[in-house]
Amino acid sequence: MVLNPVLGKLVSKRVVLASASPRRQEILTNVGLRFEVVPSWFKETLEKSSFAAPYEYAVETAKQKALEVANRMHVKHLRTPDVVIGADTIVTVDEQILEKPVDKQDAYRMLSRLNGKEHSVFTGVAIIHCSSKDNQLETEVTDFYEETKVKFSDLSEELLWEYIHSGEPMDKAGGYGIQALGGMLVEYVHGDFLNVVGFPLNHFCKKLAELYYPPSKHNVQHKKYDSIPSVDTFENLSDGESESSNFTEHKGASKLDSSGMCSSEAIYNSENSSSVTTALMVPLENQNGVSESAAKLPSKILELMDGFRASKALFVASKLKIFDHLKDKGPLKAVDIADEVGTSVCGTERLLDACAGLGLLEKTTQGYSNTDSTNTYLTSDGEYSLHGYVIHSNDHLWPLFTNLESAVKEGTRQNHRAFGKKAEDLFKDYYHSQEVKQRFMAAMHSIAHLTARDVATAFDLSRFRSACDLGGCTGALAHELVQIYPNLKVTVFDLPEVIANTSYFQPSGQHTAQVTFVSGDFFKDNLPEADLYILSRVLHDWPDEKIHVLLSKVSAVCKPGSALLVAEIVLDEQKTHPPRAVLQSLSMTEGKQRSGSEYKQLLEKYGFTNVQIKITGNLLDAVLCIKKNPSP
Numbered sequence: 001m002v003l004n005p006v007l008g009k010l011v012s013k014r015v016v017l018a019s020a021s022p023r024r025q026e027i028l029t030n031v032g033l034r035f036e037v038v039p040s041w042f043k044e045t046l047e048k049s050s051f052a053a054p055y056e057y058a059v060e061t062a063k064q065k066a067l068e069v070a071n072r073m074h075v076k077h078l079r080t081p082d083v084v085i086g087a088d089t090i091v092t093v094d095e096q097i098l099e100k101p102v103d104k105q106d107a108y109r110m111l112s113r114l115n116g117k118e119h120s121v122f123t124g125v126a127i128i129h130c131s132s133k134d135n136q137l138e139t140e141v142t143d144f145y146e147e148t149k150v151k152f153s154d155l156s157e158e159l160l161w162e163y164i165h166s167g168e169p170m171d172k173a174g175g176y177g178i179q180a181l182g183g184m185l186v187e188y189v190h191g192d193f194l195n196v197v198g199f200p201l202n203h204f205c206k207k208l209a210e211l212y213y214p215p216s217k218h219n220v221q222h223k224k225y226d227s228i229p230s231v232d233t234f235e236n237l238s239d240g241e242s243e244s245s246n247f248t249e250h251k252g253a254s255k256l257d258s259s260g261m262c263s264s265e266a267i268y269n270s271e272n273s274s275s276v277t278t279a280l281m282v283p284l285e286n287q288n289g290v291s292e293s294a295a296k297l298p299s300k301i302l303e304l305m306d307g308f309r310a311s312k313a314l315f316v317a318s319k320l321k322i323f324d325h326l327k328d329k330g331p332l333k334a335v336d337i338a339d340e341v342g343t344s345v346c347g348t349e350r351l352l353d354a355c356a357g358l359g360l361l362e363k364t365t366q367g368y369s370n371t372d373s374t375n376t377y378l379t380s381d382g383e384y385s386l387h388g389y390v391i392h393s394n395d396h397l398w399p400l401f402t403n404l405e406s407a408v409k410e411g412t413r414q415n416h417r418a419f420g421k422k423a424e425d426l427f428k429d430y431y432h433s434q435e436v437k438q439r440f441m442a443a444m445h446s447i448a449h450l451t452a453r454d455v456a457t458a459f460d461l462s463r464f465r466s467a468c469d470l471g472g473c474t475g476a477l478a479h480e481l482v483q484i485y486p487n488l489k490v491t492v493f494d495l496p497e498v499i500a501n502t503s504y505f506q507p508s509g510q511h512t513a514q515v516t517f518v519s520g521d522f523f524k525d526n527l528p529e530a531d532l533y534i535l536s537r538v539l540h541d542w543p544d545e546k547i548h549v550l551l552s553k554v555s556a557v558c559k560p561g562s563a564l565l566v567a568e569i570v571l572d573e574q575k576t577h578p579p580r581a582v583l584q585s586l587s588m589t590e591g592k593q594r595s596g597s598e599y600k601q602l603l604e605k606y607g608f609t610n611v612q613i614k615i616t617g618n619l620l621d622a623v624l625c626i627k628k629n630p631s632p
């Protein structure tokens with residue numbers, strides 16, 4: 001719990017990570033920081049020879065990345081962030097700076113230079129505090145760098161090429177990722193491991209401590225924070241602001257994170273702390289500004305307790321199309337929105353305030369407007385709209401979860417209680433009601449579209465010429481695949497009533513002709529020929545007997561050397577994480593979520609080998625396996 005107080009200083013601030021790096025996002029999310037992701041457009045083209053030392057190049061690049069985002073956000077939306085964080089990671093060997101390889105040959109060149117040697121990894125970080133004065137952006141820049149030494153073993157040519165063909169080197173400085181397959185190349189690491197992965201978390205926290213808790217008169221001996229101050233130190237400091245552990249900061253709006261999801265990780269997680277008494281007693285200021293002690297509130301539990309209210313507020317605002325209206329016409333006052341959507345003014349105002357409190361809306365004197373994340377994810381025509389899934393959650397999942405107690409007691413799905421119908425009859429509804437069908441397809445489309453890029457790029461699929469997405473629904477993944485792999489043709493195979501309704505979801509533009517739709521039932525009909533089969537969000541839904549039928553068919557039609565790509569949430573080996581997957585299981589479908597080793601075992605049982613698993617950090621992970629040659 002030592003690190004949290006300093007990160008807590010950022011809780012009530014609008015923090016932006018100016019980086020597209022999924023590793024940086026993960027490192028900061030893992031420690032409970034809430035932030036938005038706005039990748040920088042700054043091109044990494046600074047003249048390297050103009051810097052006296054390589055780290056200066058990394059620091060300057062990090063600074064420029066962050067400043068570009070701060071300026072763009074300020075100019076574009078006049079909604080200046082409070083803090084923008086930028087970073088740049090480089091690898092240096094023999095005075096040369098290595099960034100990300102441009103192609104496989106370049107990766108080979110870099111890895112050969114690192115082979116058998118020690119090299120340095122530098123990450124430059126810039127923390128920019130922003131404010132707006134007379135509409136001008138004002139910035140205060142704090143920067144630093146961290147160095148880690150890494151040594152590669154002596155590696156064979158064959159191993160280097162095998163590694164390059166895995167596709168992993170391409171988006172990483174120096175052409176390797178120490179956190180994944182690249183870890184196998186490394187003999188030792190001296191220094192901060194996370195620095196190599198792209199973000200020196202420890203040094204970052206020390207910097208924040210320097211910034212937010214400058215040495216006071218009473219503790220002048222602490223000139224510099226060589227270590228992160230203990231909880232006690234923080235609690236005794238009074239810097240005029242409410243302390244990070246103060247409840248008022250707990251009440252700060254939960255910002256949407258990069259994926260548009262509210263972070264469920266509590267910033268303060270002292271439930272697990274062993275130094276209970278002192279750590280749980282924190283100063284709270286009463287209305288007279290006098291500090292008093294009170295038991296620290298268990299923020300994670302409170303967040304969970306209120307979770308249902310927050311979900312329902314989101315669902316109702318989506319159902320009423322409030323986000324759509326605000327996108328078109330915002331900022332709007334409550335009375336205007338109530339008029340637009342035909343609701344009471346007082347009820348609408350409460351809902352809008354709740355949405356603002358949850359970080360879904362901004363409230364200013366002009367009225368309410370959407371945040372960027374809301375425009376992207378919650379409007380029905382947003383680039384990565386989850387609107388369909390939100391409506392499905394309200395109309396279908398909410399009634400099921402209302403009956404969770406009976407579901408747990410009986411161990412069965414609660415359609416009869418939630419909808420007064422058995423599962424088979426509900427399915428018939430799905431066939432007969434155009435509205436229900438489209439709602440369901442929109443929900444599936446939302447998730448498929450949002451995850452498509454990460455699934456499509458989880459592995460290098462460029463060697464395949466034809467793919468068949470079984471149960472591919474609206475073709476969202478298929479369209480992403482053909483964008484990324486222009487030599488690929490994809491057949492989307494799904495039930496006739498699904499295929500008949502796909503036209504609404506089709507994108508326009510290049511490569512669309514490479515996607516074709518074929519109707520059929522993957523349990524009964526012949527499967528189209530392909531050298532890559534895809535099962536995305538299919539396996540977790542069906543009981544073992546059905547999976548047996550399906551995987552036997554896929555295995556039979558798949559030629560040796562051809563592959564099967566499975567997109568699912570992959571559970572950890574304890575089968576408790578990610579919570580999203582285990583919560584989905586509570587719907588009590590006949591299928592189940594699986595861990596990595598369970599997927600491996602399942603796929604090997606049906607004649608697949610070389611099972612590789614990629615945790616994408618998105619809502620779906622990816623598993624790729626190859627059909628093996630029949631045994632002689």
Ligand SMILES: Cc1cn([C@H]2C[C@H](O)[C@@H](COP(=O)(O)OP(=O)(O)OP(=O)(O)O)O2)c(=O)[nH]c1=O
Pocket residue numbers: 018019020021022023024039040044065087088089090091100121171172173174176177178179182196197198
């Ligand atoms: C050496 C090494 C680098 N990396 C990654 C970290 C960085 O994401 C990347 C270096 O490229 P960067 O240019 O630092 O970052 P980026 O392009 O990924 O993201 P952005 O510019 O938007 O901030 O290499 C690893 O993931 N593992 C490693 O072992």
